[in-house]
Amino acid sequence: MSQMNMIQAVRSALDVMMHKDPTVIILGQDVGYFGGVFRCTDGLQEKYGEHRVIDAPIAEGGIIGSAIGIGVNGLRPVAEIQFADYIYPGLDQIISELARLRYRSGGEFFSPVTVRAPCGGGIRGGQTHSQSPEALFTHLSGVKTVMPSSPYDAKGLLISAIESDDPVIFFEPKRIYNGPFDGDPNKPAVPWSKHPGGEVPEDYYSIPLGKAEVVEEGDDLTIITYGTMVHVAQAAVHKAGISADVIDVRSLVPLDVETLKTSVEKTGRCLITHEASRFGGYGAELVATVQEECFWHLQAPIERVAGWETPYPHAFEWDYFPAQDRIIASIQKIMEAV
Amino acid sequence: MSQMNMIQAVRSALDVMMHKDPTVIILGQDVGYFGGVFRCTDGLQEKYGEHRVIDAPIAEGGIIGSAIGIGVNGLRPVAEIQFADYIYPGLDQIISELARLRYRSGGEFFSPVTVRAPCGGGIRGGQTHSQSPEALFTHLSGVKTVMPSSPYDAKGLLISAIESDDPVIFFEPKRIYNGPFDGDPNKPAVPWSKHPGGEVPEDYYSIPLGKAEVVEEGDDLTIITYGTMVHVAQAAVHKAGISADVIDVRSLVPLDVETLKTSVEKTGRCLITHEASRFGGYGAELVATVQEECFWHLQAPIERVAGWETPYPHAFEWDYFPAQDRIIASIQKIMEAV
Amino acid sequence: MTPKSRLHIPQPSARPGDAPDFSYLSLSDAGAVARPDSDTPASQIENLASDLVRVLDDDGIAQGEWVPDLTTDQLLEALRMMLLTRQFDARMQRAQRQGKISFYMQSLGEEAISIAQGMALEPGDMMFPSYRNQGLFIIRGTSLVDLMCQCLSNTRDMCKGRQMPIMYHNKQANLFSVSGNLATQYPHAVGWAMASAIKGEEHIASAWVGDGSTAEADFHYALTFAAVYQAPVILNVVNNQWAISTFQGFAGGERRSFAARGLGLGIPGVRVDGNDLLAVYAVTQWAAQRARQGGGPTLIEHVTYRGGAHSTSDDPSRYRPKNEWDAFPLGDPVMRLKQHLVNTGYWSDEQHAALEEELKTFVNEAWKEAVTYGTMTEGPRLDVRVMFDDVYAEVPPHLERQRQQLLALREQSE
């Protein structure tokens, strides 16, 4: 066991897998000699060589497209997209090729690409370094989509992603790279060493994809969330002084419906929160799933707390961010309903 | 008034607008001399010249990207993407540029691009000529998304789209280009001349974006849908012998929440159906919106009937398609709930 | 708005009703272009991107330094394979017209490219075909029945009913799955070649796109990555003069050849007579050798002509002269190889006619067998259960649930 922040945990996952499986290679902008703009691959090129940790041209579509070919030829590529905001030039290769290759070839071809991308706001990144585009991926058949909320989960889930023969889009909420964040930017930063999620085994371990985690248990309400918002939601629950299940979805696709169902059937009330803007966000699917599965148990409308339906603005970062106050307001609304 | 099929109605909208506004130009693959693979621009190049109806290279990102620049320079481009399945190489320009240009420039720059794309299945197109990717667009802030279900609506909505200073993604359900389709491929094709929606004025008229239409009124149930499924849903309602509001959303963004609300408050039961696969589809947002707005009126869980969560398969087109039998099964489930 | 405009709109040399005009095509004489060593630096062989490598002259005589080392038996086999491809196409075209399959795309007039390249590459080399490379499948031994069953989406369909006709693959034969999306296979080929280089293997990759498809992003990505990493890959552009209704000028072909597209990245380009099986074979061998030696990528432009409609959904008489193919100065690849073999005394019109008959019968036999596995309208049908397989490596619970839902519905309605 070590103390790791999320960057170190990601790096450790990559290191463990590169060591364990010589077919694992890394491809991305600035990932090689430099070790990545967020340092997630620091030291790996020195350790595994230039042919396994490969600096790439600034061409996201080329990175994903060539990674697919690399994967078809028996290697196991982990592609880094420098910011989730820059994944869009690679969307066609993800949607049209990566996601559907196995299906269209009758199961004969596949490419086990993992795409890592830092996502989310709260680092003064403005509209081009703050996005949470997970909903564009969760609608696709054929890729899995994952977002961890702690170093421990990041490592275990990333290892599963790399080992998976299915393509995985792995979003890393960059606001919590260095520590959990409760949504209040005015409070001093908390390091991961102060959080149990920062305890990370140095060796191999994996967390299966498709399993949510109940990070906090309670009776009155179910909060379903993922990424940075797990911590914000927990803080809001404590501040509101209510007893709630806080569920970290972790694996957005495939979704662990059972865990959600068990909880909402118990509490009868449900709040869903994410950073991405609300309309057509992943939260919409969560609402739809919960209302389909648990309708007869619901004692109040399911509420969504999410980014506003605007781009993520630089100056209004903390007005845009779905912070504790908005969650608490919705909690109150839900709890008042009779 | 004329009888028009949807292709003719689209062409008429383009013709009317090109005549009325000399800044309107058309750009797309095979749209010029040839008149488009679906013939939607037939005759327009001859009428308006090669500099206003422009054949484009096979580069969807280049078509959208250059259309943005054309729009910034005071023209009003209508870009055709040959199949919605091929819009993905243009996604980065839509998401990162077209949708956010006005916002990021403090309102000073904008580009009034309309992107037309035939979508949907039922024409034996397999997984690359059958897709309904609307959910990837409805999550974006800054673009509007429209899908008509009749020639009359197609013309009126397309004219509004072209006139709009906002970018509009305009999906045309190609299965109903030539006639309404009730979901049964074994029945003889019905032409638009047999349907009131095929009555189309030859001159200018417009249908405002952001307004849904109640295409059929009833008391027991609300069906919310759009595109081809409007006709399938209506047929299912008749076959099931129930009394239902069938709402054609038409404008997916902005969404006419009021019309949905009024109906569901009246009926207390709601079914949502679309061709796109279910998970994370536009229907998820419809469920979420309806349950938020009408929770206390709901007498049964909102049901979704949609494409399965697989790519659209060539041989199983009619197993994949959310046909009448699936809708009727869900209607029964909803109506039985007490 | 003023009517004044300087926007250049590319114009094809002839429209329906006009006399065909191929004067825009710059041609070299057979044998006229020198063959550099395959390790010559790119900067010294830029002429190859403008000249046209040709071996067979107008009389069918092989000329010059590019004459490949092919035995008569190999040439006869090549002719057979080209003819087989053509017969296959004709049969499938007919099947579509008869409503037995939903769609089809012929490679009429372009058969030499696939057959020559299939012969020139090693079995371990990986191919990333476009939809007009059925010849690659045939030359690599895919059974016609398998190809037909794919087009039929029937119980023996390799794609399990998921793809439109012609989207074949053949894993065993190292033929990648054909995509409906243009040019997407180009970066795959480069990535595959990169992996081969990483692993230190000798295998190279090869990919094909049409002239029109070069405008797509993936063309650029592939060239960039191939140049940066000097990937052992052959990137082919099949310039058949037309996309759907737009001629190659709309892909930027008016001023320079497609072979020249990589020069700015230091990728050598070779422009070859795509209707000359010997020339295509020679150029491919040269590029393959270059790649295997560590010389990196080569871009080959095959100058040819799309003899048929774009697809069964297309009607080319709307946008080009009906007789344009007849006027194409590089002729018909089958006739050219036939002429060569007849000239050299190893072949005759009678043998040719007999071979055509033999292959027609062979294809018809295959078709008869293929339809026993089902057609769109009759015979056995694929089990609908497979619709939910292969979305993921293992069927996840939600797809299993959907499968059961569908099955329950089907039972109910029976």
Place this chain on the structure above:
Amino acid sequence: MTPKSRLHIPQPSARPGDAPDFSYLSLSDAGAVARPDSDTPASQIENLASDLVRVLDDDGIAQGEWVPDLTTDQLLEALRMMLLTRQFDARMQRAQRQGKISFYMQSLGEEAISIAQGMALEPGDMMFPSYRNQGLFIIRGTSLVDLMCQCLSNTRDMCKGRQMPIMYHNKQANLFSVSGNLATQYPHAVGWAMASAIKGEEHIASAWVGDGSTAEADFHYALTFAAVYQAPVILNVVNNQWAISTFQGFAGGERRSFAARGLGLGIPGVRVDGNDLLAVYAVTQWAAQRARQGGGPTLIEHVTYRGGAHSTSDDPSRYRPKNEWDAFPLGDPVMRLKQHLVNTGYWSDEQHAALEEELKTFVNEAWKEAVTYGTMTEGPRLDVRVMFDDVYAEVPPHLERQRQQLLALREQSE
């Protein structure tokens, strides 16, 4: 896996600790490259994509056919504008270090490009800058206070608080909105130029990207569309040798120049000494004239060096020698123009020092004014209501509802 590999990994000439080495740069002597007429066909001037157009020699003397028609006053103004850009950068860099702005990107060492091109183009020509073209904003008269207020996201921010620092625009001055996404502006410029040609107007467009960004799809789209429609556009690649940590070899610059990237489409390329204001001016004028005459696009590669870090988030000492800029053979653009003016007798060290002081004061005054409109930490703040404006032309009901929701929440918490 065998350790054997032929995957080529581009290697920069020097890493931290190594002596800088620019021997890879091929240079021409000042005045050595002939100036063709601006209507010369692309095929006859391919040398311009490999040679390096230079005017100022090592002694600061203007040489050869490319010497532009610039008065001393214009040159002095250019020097002033370059210096102003540099002072502005220095001040904003400091502001970031002081925590007054969140981020900054300098154009240190690349000032000649924006200033020269800003002077060479007409006011009606539309510019599509990258994030390292602040000089264009300055030369086109954007007030420093406006630029600073953008970086401050304050009450006078032209972007209304929506963008990170340096994402300026200036509608009146025909400067397009800078994007955080690399290369996306390239097809916009081509489209804008197409529209100009459709309307029959004389205005041309110009766009800038970095060497690294040429790998993006939009670079390819833009070149293709520009070539097909012969759009009146100047496409600039600012090759400052580095992307973030990767040198220009990772964008395919190891074998051919970036200027050569369009040759395969028939787009002329000109490689110019980007640190030589006179050469950049002359080449831009040439390309602009060509475009206005209906000669279509030109690709200009500016050979320069990124004198500073990539951005305030970057630490270049991790990946390149600290003193690399000092060894750059094309020097510092400011010093080179200064030397030229001193040599010609119109300028002196004293005047230069005085100008620097004057501009420093000018910039400081601007900064003092700018902060009165608010900073990240103090002073007036933008009204949060504007967050919901400009998503659409008109605020739709759902955004109005969200605005009210937020305002209610804010009131509640007060």
